[in-house]
Amino acid sequence: MLLITLVDRVGSGLWASVSVLYFTYVSGLSIAQVGTLVAAAGAIGIAGAPMGGRLADRFPLTRVLVALQLIRALASLVLLTTDHYAVLLGCTAVGGFGDRASSVITKLYATRVAGPDRVRYQAINRTAANAGWALGGLAAAAALTLGTTAAYQWLLVGDALTFVATAILTLRCAEPPSPSRTVTTSSDATPTTRPANPWRDRTYLAYVATETVLFLDDAVFKVGLPLWIAHTSSAPTGLAPLLMVLNNVMVVALQVPLARFGATTKAARTLLLPLSAVFALGGVTMALSATGTAASATLFLTASAAAFTLAEMLHATVSWELSVALASDTAQGAYLGVHGLAQAVQRSIGPLTVTAAIAAGPLGWTGFGIGIAVTCMIQHRLVRDRLTRKSLSVAPVTVSEH
Known part of the structure; x- marks a missing residue:
């Protein structure tokens, strides 16, 4: 599955880097059309996380993942055949839907295969994903140095081929045992208990709401840092891509070692406290970058990027463990699908949040960091009673499929 993640993210890296340019120069769309297309497709794609989780509870994970990868490949290839706006929107939405759904299923696969080592497995998986993106x-x-239509088209073909390759590789993976799907051979077997419904689980929904805030570090790197450097900071504009490189290098080098600090549910919850301090530090150093010389601005921006990257890695560790620990054992897919909404929704509200922080100036960034820090402490308190009750309960009996 790690190789599958690497190949999948190579394709995503190919397309994500050029999608806006493709729609602009190859499809001939205006800036407004491109913005509307990306926003609308992203909103539609939000449904991929919960629907993918539901499918994973009812069908074999590997089969669902193969189907999703082939659908993503088809959506990419159809983009090559038309400039019709409605078709472009539909294909982009399908691609976004498949991306969110496959992400949830990959996480669920890791949960079922790795068991108590799921945090370390996810850390290695995330390292592979970052390497693939790079x-x-x-x-x-x-390819973009060529600047030709053919170059853009071949990148899109390469994206589609990576999805086909991941589908083929997935067929070779063994199906992990599932506690949410059972096979009964006895004719007089009693009906199974109805699976828990995450949409009626107020504690889990509140947890997902706090997760949406904690995922805002993603918007910092994609939107916040570049805009802040370009319009407010005295640091050189060329610093923005270098900070993105710093982010990627830190994740590849440190995600796996840091995972050991959240290897258990108790440790993961405890990690929320230092995580709150790191988020606050990121906001304060971002605010300080608006003062002083270009050299000091560069120093503070680098410190802020490092802090938000550390927060990103620590939160990833906490999130992997708590999202599973808080979920019902009989509906893991459905619960993780709902959890996937946090990251999907953040992609919509994140850019608005960081641009609001930029508009408010240094105080905006200070408030941004402290606001996320407070949310960490709220989450720390929110999950306490639920985790205590679950640790005292009798472990559920898992019926394996044959």
Whole structure:
């Protein structure tokens, strides 16, 4: 599955780096049309996380993942055949839907295969994903030096081929045992208990709401830092891509070692406290970058990027463990699908949040960091009673499929 993640993210790196440019220069869309297309497709794609989780509770994970990868490949290839706006919107939405759904299913696969080692497995998986993104981005950058329509089209073909490759690789993976799907051979077997419904689980929904805030570090790197450097800071504009490289290098080098600090449910919850301090530090150093010389601005921005990257890695560790620990054992897919909404929704509200922080100036960034820090402490308190009750309960009996 790690190789599958690497190949999948190489394709995502190829397309994510050029999608806006493709729609602009190849499809001939205006800036407003491109913005509307990306926003609408992202909103539609939000449904991928919960629907993917539901499917994973009812059907074999590997079969669902193969189907999703082939659908993503088809959506990418159809983009090559038309400039019709409605079709472009539909294909982009399908691609976003497949991306969110496959992400949830990959996480669920890790949960079932790795068991108590799921945090370390997810850390290695995330390292592979970041490496794939980097490789795809470098390949896209090299192809874009040509600046031709054919170069854009071949990048899109490469994206589609990576999805086909992941589908083929997935067929070779063993199906993990599932506690939510059972097979009964006895004719007089009693009916199974109805699976828990995450949409009626107020504690889990509140947890997901706090997760949406904690995922805002993603918007900092994609929107916040570049805009802040370009319009407010005295630091050189060329610093923005270098800070993105710093983010990627730190994740690849440190995600796996840091995972050991959240290897258990209790440790993961405890990690929320230092995480709150790191988020606050990121906001304060971002605010300080608006003062002083270009050298001091560069120093503070680098410190802020490092702090938000550390927060990103620590939160990833906490999130992997708590999202599973808080979920019902009989409906893991459905619960993780709802959890996937946090990241999907953040992609919509994140850019608005960081631009609001930029508009408010240094105080805005200070408030941004402290606001996320407070949310960490709220989450720390929110999950306490639920985790205590679950640890005292009798472990559920899992019926394996045959």
